[in-house]
Amino acid sequence: MNTYMAVDVGGTQIRVAVYPEEGIKPLRVKKVATVGEGTPVERIIATIHAVWDAAENVMAIGICVPGPVDPQQGIVFNTANVEGWVNLPLKRILEDEFHVPVFIGNDANLAGLAEWQFGAGRGHKNMIYFTISTGVGGGVICDGHLLLGAQGLGAELGHVFVQSDGNGPPCGCGQRGHLESYTSGTGIAWYVNDELSRGRASSLAGKGKVSAKEVAQAAQAGDALALEAFARASHHLAIAIVNYLHIFNPSILIFGGGVSTVGDLLFQPVRESLAGMVFSPAYLENLELVPAQLGDDVGLLGSLAVARMGTAD
C-alpha cells in the first residue's frame, strides 16, 4: 500500500500523520511537543519513525514549517518559533534518514494549498488564503499554481505597507505599518494595550496586558475601545484586500487562523467597504469571501498536498 507522510511543525507541537494514496482521512496520527528531550529535528525524526510501517510504501514526506523556506533547496531560512533553525537543510536531513523524497513549505503557503485542494477553495483557479492569528500570512493560487517566488519567499501577504508614513504600529518583522501590525492578534492587542497605557477608559482597563481574545470578548460585549481596535483592523484589512484584488483578481478569498473566527466583527466592515474601494465593480462580481474549512488539520493537509504534488510529476 502506498502512503504519504505529512509533518506539521509548530512552535508548540509537532504532528505527524500517515495518509493513504487518496483521500484525506489519516491512517495514523502522532503528536509530540516541539520542545523536550533532543532537538526538534531529532524529535521529528523519532515521531516519523514511530508511525512508519515497513509494510507500507511511503511515497514521500511533506513538511510544513512556521517560517520562510526555500522549497527548491529544502532549506528553512529561519523561524521565530523553533529554536536554532537558521539555514537548516531540513529536506536533506530527512531524505538522508528516510530515503524518500521530502517536500518542504511555509505553513501559510501550504495551508492555502490545502484549502485549495481539499477545502473552501476547491474548483477555483485564482484564490487567496489569509491566515489571521498571531501574525498574518498568506497562500496564493494563481491560475492553478501555488505562488512561491524565486526563492520561495512570496505570498507574505501580511508584510505589506497599509500605512506608509513610517509612523505605523510596529510589525513583528521590524517594519512599521504592515497589514500584520494592524490586523493580527498581536496588532489588535498592541493597539488596545497602547491606548490603555495612555489612560483610555475601557472595560479592559486595570487588567494588565490584554490578549486579542480578551479584546474580542470585550468587543462582543460592546466595549468602545475594543470595537475600535477591530474597526481599525478591518479598515486596514480592507485596504490590503482591495490591493490584492487588483493584483491577483481572485474568485475567492478564504480566511483562516484564530483571529478570523471572530467573523462579522472583522469581516462585515470589510465586505461593506470593498465596493467603494475597487476601481472597477468587476473585481467583486462572483467574488466569494468565506471562512477556511480545514481547521486544525490544515497544516497536515498542506504537507500531504505538497507531498502528493511533488510525486505527481
Next chain:
Amino acid sequence: MNTYMAVDVGGTQIRVAVYPEEGIKPLRVKKVATVGEGTPVERIIATIHAVWDAAENVMAIGICVPGPVDPQQGIVFNTANVEGWVNLPLKRILEDEFHVPVFIGNDANLAGLAEWQFGAGRGHKNMIYFTISTGVGGGVICDGHLLLGAQGLGAELGHVFVQSDGNGPPCGCGQRGHLESYTSGTGIAWYVNDELSRGRASSLAGKGKVSAKEVAQAAQAGDALALEAFARASHHLAIAIVNYLHIFNPSILIFGGGVSTVGDLLFQPVRESLAGMVFSPAYLENLELVPAQLGDDVGLLGSLAVARMGTAD
C-alpha cells in the same frame, strides 16, 4: 510558410505586423491612425487584410488593447483610449472575419510577456514588469506563468494604495493614493501643477500647465520643485516595490514606459531605500532592477507572444 499576425492597438495608432514562426523580425509592418474613416474595429480589420498574404498560413492573430480585457472570452471591457469600446467581443469579431484563432490581452500584461520571452526578462521564472508612462501598469510572471486572474483583471500594479488615508492625490481610476497617482507622468505633472497653483517658486512657474517631460527637464537642471516631484514619485514607487517583493519574490524588476527613461532620477532613490524597507535581505539577493529592452515594439511582440503561446498547446 506559417506566420503570426500581431496587432498593437493604441489610442493614437494601430500597428499590425506579420511575423514568421520563429524569431522576432517582422516580415511586414503597417501602421494607421486609430481615428479616421470607419470605426477602429473596421480600421483594424482593413489593416490586417492589407498585410495578409494568402500564400502564407496564418496560425493566429494576437492583439493587445490599452485597457482591461477578458482574455478567455476575448472581450474588451472598456478603454479610455478607444472611443466606444465597451464590452466589445473583439475576439469573436476577428475570428468571424479571419477564421483563425485570436488571442487578446491587456497591453501592459502582454508587454510583460514580451519582455519575458524576448527582452530583459529572458531566463527568469519570477518577473515583474512595470510600465510607467501616462499611467502605471504591470505584467507579472509567476513561476513561468503570466498572471491574469479569474477574469483577466490581475496585475493592475499601478492601482494599489500607497497612501491609504483617503487624502492621497487623485488617480485616473477615480480612487486616491494609488501608486499611479504619485509615480505616473500624470501624477508627477499633477503634483507640480498643484504646487505651482499654490504659488510655489520654480523655474516652471508662469508657463501654464506643465507636462511630466517638462518636469523631468527642470529636475535635470536642478529645479527644487521638479526634484521634489520625482523624489515623491520614487518614494511611493519604492513602497509599492517592497510590497511586490514580499508578494511575488521576483528575481527581476523591469521598467518600461516613457517616464522610466529618466533613469536614475527615478530609480536611484528606489535602489537606495529598498534595503531599509524589506523585511529580510533575502528579497534583494540576486534581484535585478533593469530597464525594458523592447522599446516601441513591445506591444507587437506581446501580441506575437500571446498568439504563439495560444497555438502551442
